Amino acid sequence: MAVRFLNEEVSELCLGKPELTCVSATATINDALTALKKSGDTHVSVWVCGGESGNGSCVCVGKLCMADVILFLCREENLTDPFRAFEAPVSEILPKGSPIVRHLEPNSSLLDAIDCILEGTQNLVIPIQNHHTTNSRNKFLNKQPASYCARHNGHKYCWLTQEDILRFLLNSIGAFSPLPTFTIDSLNVINHDIMTVTYNEPASSALAHFYRSLTEQTSVAVVDEENRLIGEISPFALAYCNETAAGAIMALSAMDLITYIECARPPEDMVNLVKMRLQEKNLGGMVEIMDEFSHTPLFSSSSSSCSSDDEPGSDRNGGMSKVRGSSRNYSMRRSEAIVCSPGSSLVAVMIQALAHRVSCVWVEDEDHTVVGTVTFAGILKVFGSVAGGRRLSRDG
Structure with a gap:
């Protein structure tokens, strides 16, 4: 039952999801901040389009939030003249190395999504199905140099977070019994590499x-x-x-x-x-x-x-x-530091993390010293292991 559940399409998780707020990777950080504050969201998605993307389409290459900007201002080269930093292109603020966002088709499985997260993805970019743009909307968007909605083949996009997937799993936790009742210590889900x-x-x-x-x-x-x-x-x-x-x-x-x-x-x-x-x-x-x-x-x-x-x-x-x-x-x-013990059950830690909207729960020993964390990604690794890391055919 658990294996079949992991084979559900990610489109099931996208129902009611809002359209992404998008900015160009060539926009200035100041323009991106304006779009961020107007959107009311905590993040905006960053896109490259046309020749920039290498294939003529629009591709999401990252995301930006206020924490990115704050830490960018704290870089040594920006400390003496932080206002100049606001004029840098958004691309300079994106982390180097493997991208933390990734496109995924709506008919991809939940296991596919979990695999992406275990490879370092934070947000999955999913096309919103059955939605077409209007000419009037396109005309409006064409006037926006920094805040625009990148589209490919007429699609709008939403994204799924690690929290979204974990919440979806919790709503059907019975499908994984008795795994959720095991302790986080016995499941080896505690990350001891803490900061x-x-x-x-x-x-x-x-x-x-x-x-x-x-x-x-x-x-x-x-x-x-x-x-x-x-x-x-x-x-x-x-x-x-x-x-x-x-x-x-x-x-x-x-x-x-x-x-x-x-x-x-x-x-x-x-x-x-x-x-x-x-x-x-x-x-x-x-x-x-x-x-x-x-x-x-x-x-x-x-x-x-x-x-x-x-x-x-x-x-x-x-x-x-x-x-x-x-x-x-x-x-x-x-x-607030949300804490648990090594003897806490997996489902209890899931509930703690989702109730408090935190991406990691701290693990304390009996003497109240901090010994590790349990992260969204660590929990999802446990659920992904149920399928043995193998993708199943949808007819299987």
């Missing part, structure tokens, strides 16, 4: 970790001296920030950065502290970024602010505590 930074270290010391976590869809653990988990800094949280988060990364400790990105409107004294430290590092361009964007909320869907009495990561007695969500609705932006 950590001590809470009082400069956040900038973990920049290499941040770049890697963005590519691998993981997070960086913020720990104390005993390697006990305090919180996390994830690309998912940074994707909801504005451009000032780049200055915060270069100026604050890891723990203070968590506080900064938890606040829709960071306290004025913290903003001033960031500016002062940036000036001390002769990063005047970053100070200008702070001045330009600090008047807007750090993330657009909330107007909450943080006070000195309500800082994540510290208790009333001044001690460190694991970051937890407060009464404010931080939704997907919070830096």
Whole structure:
């Protein structure tokens, strides 16, 4: 039954999916940011068309979110003149090496999709079936130099994420019984290759970790001296920030950065502290970024602010505590560290990850030290192994 379920077409997962917001790889980062903010999405897709793609068609070659831009601004070559970085083409911001997006036909199987993810794909680009463009819509799109919907053979496109596939599997979890009841330890799904930074270290010391976590869809653990988990800094949280988060990364400790990105409107004294430290590092361009964007909320869907009495990561007695969500609705932006134990069942960890919208769940040992993570990709590998890594014919 499980094998037949994995042979379902991915088109089943595309029902109701919205059309992609698209930008050209030759558009400037500033133009892409405009398209991103207008779309209301966390990501926009990046395309090359015609001669650029090598075959005359339109091909999605990547995706861009605010976390990409923030970390791009933190590159050494952009620190002194970050405004110039906004004029760079989007192609410069895309990760090198194997693409993290991939086209897949709607009649491809769920197992095909899982195989792509295990090869490093984050998002699968799927044609939306039975949809044709109109002349009036085409005329409108032709006027948009940076934000346009790339089409090939009259198709619009949506994409599937690792989270989409995992949620689909959870809805039919009974087909895989008794596998979901096994512990994550017994299934060898715990990834022990984790990235950590001590809470009082400069956040900038973990920049290499941040770049890697963005590519691998993981997070960086913020720990104390005993390697006990305090919180996390994830690309998912940074994707909801504005451009000032780049200055915060270069100026604050890891723990203070968590506080900064938890606040829709960071306290004025913290903003001033960031500016002062940036000036001390002769990063005047970053100070200008702070001045330009600090008047807007750090993330657009909330107007909450943080006070000195309500800082994540510290208790009333001044001690460190694991970051937890407060009464404010931080939704997907919070830096709360979701944890489980090696003895947790696979289905329990799936539910945790999907309920909290996190791409990895931290695994703590009995003494509360962090020992690893369970990621979406790691969980999908378990389900893919049910079919022995073999694609089945649809008539079989």
